[in-house]
Amino acid sequence: MSVRSLGYAGKTLLVELGGPGGPKDANWETHDLDESMARDYIGGRGINVRRLSDSVPPGRDPYAPQNPIIFGVGPMDGTLFPGSSRFNVTGLSPHTGILGDSNAGGFFGAEMKYAGLDQIVITGRAQKPVYLFINNGAVEVRPAEHLWGLDIPEANRLIRAELGDPRTQVAVLGPAAENGVTMSGIFVNLFRPAARTGMGTLLASKNVKAVAVRGTMPVRLAHPQEFASLLRDLDEVIYNHPQYSHRGYLGTTQLVSGLQGLGALSTRHYQSGRFESASQVSGETLAAKHKVKSKACHSCPIPCSRYFRIELGEHKGLSSEGPEFEGLALHVQGRQFGPGTGFVRRGPLQQVRYGRHRSLDAYPSPWSAWRKVS
Numbered sequence: 001m002s003v004r005s006l007g008y009a010g011k012t013l014l015v016e017l018g019g020p021g022g023p024k025d026a027n028w029e030t031h032d033l034d035e036s037m038a039r040d041y042i043g044g045r046g047i048n049v050r051r052l053s054d055s056v057p058p059g060r061d062p063y064a065p066q067n068p069i070i071f072g073v074g075p076m077d078g079t080l081f082p083g084s085s086r087f088n089v090t091g092l093s094p095h096t097g098i099l100g101d102s103n104a105g106g107f108f109g110a111e112m113k114y115a116g117l118d119q120i121v122i123t124g125r126a127q128k129p130v131y132l133f134i135n136n137g138a139v140e141v142r143p144a145e146h147l148w149g150l151d152i153p154e155a156n157r158l159i160r161a162e163l164g165d166p167r168t169q170v171a172v173l174g175p176a177a178e179n180g181v182t183m184s185g186i187f188v189n190l191f192r193p194a195a196r197t198g199m200g201t202l203l204a205s206k207n208v209k210a211v212a213v214r215g216t217m218p219v220r221l222a223h224p225q226e227f228a229s230l231l232r233d234l235d236e237v238i239y240n241h242p243q244y245s246h247r248g249y250l251g252t253t254q255l256v257s258g259l260q261g262l263g264a265l266s267t268r269h270y271q272s273g274r275f276e277s278a279s280q281v282s283g284e285t286l287a288a289k290h291k292v293k294s295k296a297c298h299s300c301p302i303p304c305s306r307y308f309r310i311e312l313g314e315h316k317g318l319s320s321e322g323p324e325f326e327g328l329a330l331h332v333q334g335r336q337f338g339p340g341t342g343f344v345r346r347g348p349l350q351q352v353r354y355g356r357h358r359s360l361d362a363y364p365s366p367w368s369a370w371r372k373v374s
Contacts, residue, residue, distance in 0.1 A: 003038045004220050007075030009116045015132065015139060017124035017206060018065065026126070028139040033118050043074030043118060045101060048090035051121065052099070062092035062100075063205045065125040071112065071171070071211065072120075078113035078219040079227070082234055085109050085297040089171075093197040094205070095182035100197030105297035106189035108213065111169035115215030126207035131172075133163060133212045144209040149175060151357040152187045159212055172210035173200040174359030180204075183361040191305075191321035192297070195361035238301050248294055251304035252325035253283025281328045295321060327355075 004010040015028045033047075041047045048070045055068050069091040076084035087109030093100025112120070116137040129144040142162070147155045152174045159170050169188060177184035177200035185195035186203060194200075203211075221227050238244060246254060256278055259265035263273035279285055290310055294303035309319040 003033055003035050006038070006222055007077075007079065007219060008033055008038055008043065009113050009118045009217065009219075011117050011137060012119040012121060013117050013134065013137065013139065015120065015122045015124075015141075017122065017126040017130070017141070017208070026124075026130075026139075026141045030117075030137060038075075038118075044072045044077075044086070045088045045090070045103070047119060048072040048088050049099065049101065051119070052090050052092070056092060060092065062094045062097055062202065065206070066123055067092055067202075068121045068123050069199065069202050069206065070119060070121050073109045073112050073118055078110040079221070080231055080299045081227075082231075082238060082299065082301055083297075084299050087112060087194070089186055089194045089199040089203075091199060091202045093182075093199075094180075094201045095198040100199055100202065102185065102194035102196040102199045104186070104188055104192045104194040105300070106169075106192035107298045108169040108171050108188040108192075110298040111167075111213045111215055113215070113219055114217050115213045116217045117213075117215075120211065122203075122206060122208065122211075124206065129207050129209050131159060131208065131210040131212060133168075133214075135214045136217060137215075147209045148178060151175065152359060153190055153357060155209060156190060159210055163212060163214070165214055168212050168214045170210050170212045172359075173204050174357060176358045176360045177201045177204040181360065184359045185361050187359055193359070193361065198361075200359045235301055244302070248303050250283040250287060251306060253286060253306070253323070253328060255325040256282040256328055257284060283325075283328075286328075292319075 010033050012031045012033055013028065014031065015026060017026045037047055037050065041050050051070055052068065060067065069089065072088045072090065074084070074086075077087065085105045085107065086103050088101060088103050090101045092098070115134050117134070120134070122132075126141075129148040130141050131144045131147065133140040133142055147158060150158070152172055155172050155174070156170050159172070160166055160168055171186050171188045173184065173186055180201060182198040182201050184198060184200035184204070185193040186200045187193045256265065260274055260278040260282075265273055265275055265278060267273065267275040286308065287306065290308040292307045292309050295305040295307055296303035297305075305321055307319070307321050310316055
């Protein structure tokens with residue numbers, strides 16, 4: 001049975017950048033996904049890490065142009081299986097020098113599958129900033145000098161306008177990655193980051209501002225009727241779970257109050273398990289004051305993300321998606337606010353939004369990173 005009947009697209013795209021000819025001087029080709037690889041490593045992270053291991057010898061500089069950065073999806077991406085929207089980005093971490101791997105949701109992973117791909121492998125380094133546009137498996141390398149230096153929302157807006165299709169899904173990086181901040185991520189749907197291990201920095205080192213994908217290819221299943229029956233059973237369990245409404249309303253921000261109650265909220269770098277001002281940054285407080293609506297990723301029945309807007313006060317008009325628990329519990333902007341330091345600054349939502357627009361990972365970013373971004 002072909003891997004294309006097992007949820008896979010069956011194709012890996014290899015893109016090699018470089019040469020003196022500018023954005024168009026790039027080579028690309030597609031290879032069939034090896035069936036034994038698909039069965040042994042089950043897509044996404046597994047196949048990505050195996051390919052990285054086969055491609056990079058120990059001790060190599062993470063910024064070496066010949067190193068790959070790999071986007072990968074699994075066999076469930078593009079189906080209606082609950083929570084299957086994830087995609088992985090893998091490479092040598094510029095922050096640690098060893099395995100770097102990060103994961104995000106949203107709609108990029110499903111669109112990549114609809115474009116006919118299980119993996120996108122990028123090697124080399126463009127002479128000038130570029131972005132990749134992948135449409136049903138075909139590749140176009142476009143100039144991105146006019147996008148370099150722009151934040152996540154503006155770059156995303158311009159790329160979609162240039163391509164003329166609002167359904168195009170864009171994975172993009174911001175100024176933090178361009179300036180070499182090693183805890184910078186790759187963002188999709190504006191606010192969905194593959195944030196850990198500096199994959200945004202790695203992609204920027206190849207002079208790639210973004211990867212945009214668009215596809216209309218179907219996902220083939222070996223047993224579609226049985227799969228549909230399984231989905232109905234899973235949906236029933238999920239919708240009837242006692243935590244369903246609460247999780248959908250608050251998402252991960254419920255952890256602030258929950259961990260505070262247990263005495264397990266990491267405060268002042270784990271010197272304490274409770275934070276005296278936890279209520280100021282709790283999910284319940286933010287939802288009551290600022291939440292506009294809930295949002296979900298592709299194929300997920302739990303709309304755990306929250307879109308907020310500030311209607312009053314100094315930051316009136318500020319709107320964004322999120323933040324998640326990490327952004328509330330430990331976020332850095334010159335000084336930290338939240339339980340991690342025992343320090344609450346004014347405008348925490350503004351600070352989270354600022355970091356996201358510049359492609360910073362909210363959890364580990366130190367003051368030195370913010371100075372370098374600015």
